[in-house]
Structures are given as structure tokens and as C-alpha cells.
Amino acid sequence: MNLADINHTLQSAWNSMGHSYAREMNAMIESGGLQVRDNWNGGIPADQRHELAVEVLSLLKKANKEGTIEAFRAQFPPAYAPFINIIQEQGQSIENLCYIHDKTIAFVIGTAYEKRKAWLLNDKTLVKLSDTIVSIGKSPQNGIFAIANNTTVTTYKGWEGRKIFEFKLPLVKELAISQVIPFNDGLSVVLISSEGIYLLSTRGNSKIHPVNDPYNSDWNAYIDMEHAALSHNNTFIALGDQCSAHRILNRYGQEIAAFAPQSTYPHFALFSKDEQQVVLNSCHFYNGITIGIPTGDIHKLQTEATTENYKHTVIDKNCRVYTAVATSNYYIFGDAGGYIKAYDKEGKNSWTYFLGDTVISMAISDDEKTLWVASCSGMIHTLTLDAGQRDNHTIGNGNHFEEFRVILWKNEMQPLIW
DSSP states (O other): OOHHHHHHHHHHHHHHHHHHHHHHHHHHHHTTOGGGGGGOTTOOOOOOOGGGHHHHHHHHHHHHHHTOHHHHHHHSOOOSGGGHHHHHHHOOOEEEEEEEETTEEEEEESOTTSOOEEEEEETTEEEEOOTTOOEEEEOSSTTEEEEEOSSEEEEEETTTTEEEEEEEOOSOSSOOEEEEEEOTTSSEEEEEETTEEEEEETTEEEEEESOOOTTOTTOOSOOSSOEEEEOTTSOEEEEEOTTSOEEEEETTSOEEEEEOOSSSEEEEEEEOTTSSEEEEEEEETTEEEEEEEESTTGGGOEEOTTOOOSOOEEEESSBOEEEEEEOSSOEEEEETTSEEEEEOTTOOEEEEEEOOSOEEEEEEOTTSOEEEEEETTSEEEEEETTSOOOSTTOOBSOOOEEEEEEEOOTTOSSOEEO
């Protein structure tokens, strides 16, 4: 058998088994999703292509060297499951995705506790950024960027644009920065870390979470599942951690409302694009509950997890949400199970799309047509929304077109485009 025959046999097996796996997964999702898999009569689908993964990966590397990526993808639609063993060894977290313009985003590789590497992705071209960058953030409006290093956070009008202000970091011995979110004028920044959440301003900085309680012996300065969100017009800050309530602050860092989590641990928050609703996710293991609360009279609300006498909407009853974006019509949640899911303010699920591994960061273009999704698998997926599905390997009912994915594994000398 010659090389052409071998490749054709590999291609046939890859496509046949990939289509079969996608068909079985879609049937299960249609029946109610992974939450019903224990009662799913068809059994949990399994991707049988593990033994093909090494050969396919070798051909992918060859296609990247020879510039034949498009032809390769047409023959071998990408997948996640066959590479799980490789991902467990080489996968890494990709965080802080920020849309810049056109087909360009910035991001960092690594968690807050690791030595991060910052990159720019311009369509399919990767450019390494300064080694001093530890976090990148973007304002909800006006294209303000914040870039953090080990001593300062600097805001800019536009990417590589006019410098607005340089903030000194809080005097904390080891400040592992998870995320920075600049205000729309670049004169304040929300800084999120496991040592606390801070509000940086031109007058200095203040710790806005957790609040030091001298009467509470369980109070701890260090937090887990730290998170914060800034509303579109910068009217509100939503934040919390594993041991707190869902807290809502005004733009000056003063608490105006607090809500008990519907599940066990507060985990994520996001405001709608029109700032009329805040969604709050709390989790337990890999599951979670997300509720939506109107912001109009939020200062009058005080909820308890066991009661139903307050104004809220259950958006989702299943996902542990790690990241999300708000569009004009709905939210797109990225969850612990490797799914992205679109929900409107009433909790109607518009679509579900599977990518694989915990979805950790997302960015969306200003025209809301292109979505970038990154996960702990060490991959970034570039999706064109509402453009139709590309092949019969797509898992989920999202009518989207994945243009390509970038693989950034630890031991690979060069990133791979698929």
C-alpha cells in the first residue's frame, strides 16, 4: 500500500467515525443534553479515533509546514476527543481574550499563578508580545485597553494607542493577577486576584473584596473562584468568590446589594449589553445555576437562596460558567463541560455548541459576527456565527462555522493552525 492509499484509508476512518460520534452526541443533546446522560437509553457516546490521533497530528504538522492547512482541514475535520491523552499532558489555559479590531485579538497563555506569555492573533498569524505582560483587559465601551505587568497597570486609548494612565499595583507580596478590567474612560481599573479584588483609580487603590470583618473569625484575605464584571456604562460592579455572596457595588466600590447563591459557590457574573440585567452563576462541582436580576431597582433587593419571593429569572439550571459575552440579543456562556450556550434574558436557550474541555475565555467582534473561544485544552477556536455548519462533525445545534482553531500546546515548538 502506497502513501496515498494509507492517507486515504486514514481519512475515510477519521471521517466515518467522526460523523458517527457527532451524530450520537447530537442525538443525546437533542434529548436534553449531558444532564440526562444517566437516563439516556443510547448510552454515553464514545469517540473511537484515539488510535488515529498520532497519525492525524503528524499530517497536521506537515500541512502547517507546507502551507496546505485548508486542504488538510477539508480532508480531516478537527476534533477534541481523540487527543484527550495529549491534551492532559500538553494542554494549557488560554485567558484574557480581548477583541482589538477586524480579525485580531490579544490573549495570555497560563493561569495567574504561572509565568504567562502574551500573544496577538491576527487572523491566522501569531505574534508574541512583551514578556513583561501578565494580564490584558478591555473596557465594555470605547476601546480602552489595560495591560498589567509586575509593578503597574497601564491604560491606553486603543491597542498601542495613546497612554491614559499608569496605576501602581497594590502593595501585596505576591499578587497573582487573574484579570484587569478598565473603565470606559481609562481612569479606573478593576483588578481581580486571589489576594483580593481592587479598584484602582487616579487617587490610589482600594480593596473592594473581600471586606475585612474583624468580628468574623472565618474571614480570609485569600479567595478562590474570584470574579468580577463591570457593567456596560460602568454604573455597577458585580463580584464575589467561593465563600461570599453575589455582591453588587456602585462604580466607586460601595456595596448596594448582596444576593445569596442559588447553588453552593458564587462563580461568575456578567451584565447584559443594555445594562438592564446582571446574570449571576453559582456552582457545585461541574454543575451550576445562573439567575438574572434586573438592575433597575437592584439596591432594593436582598435575596435568600431558599426563597422564591424576589424578582429574578432562572437563566440556566446546569452550567458551571467560567466565561461569557453579552451580545445585543443574548448571552453566550462557556462552561466546565466544553460547551458554549446562548441564552436570552428570559432563559430561552437559542443554541448549544460543543468544543471540548473547560471553556475559560471568550471575545466577540464589535459586529457580533466573529466569536473567539479559548479553553484549557490549549486551543483557540475562531467561529463565524450564524454562517451555517461546515461539516457533519459539528456537535450541537449552533448554526456556526468554525473558520479554524489554533493549537498552543506546551511541548510544541510552533503553534498549529487547524
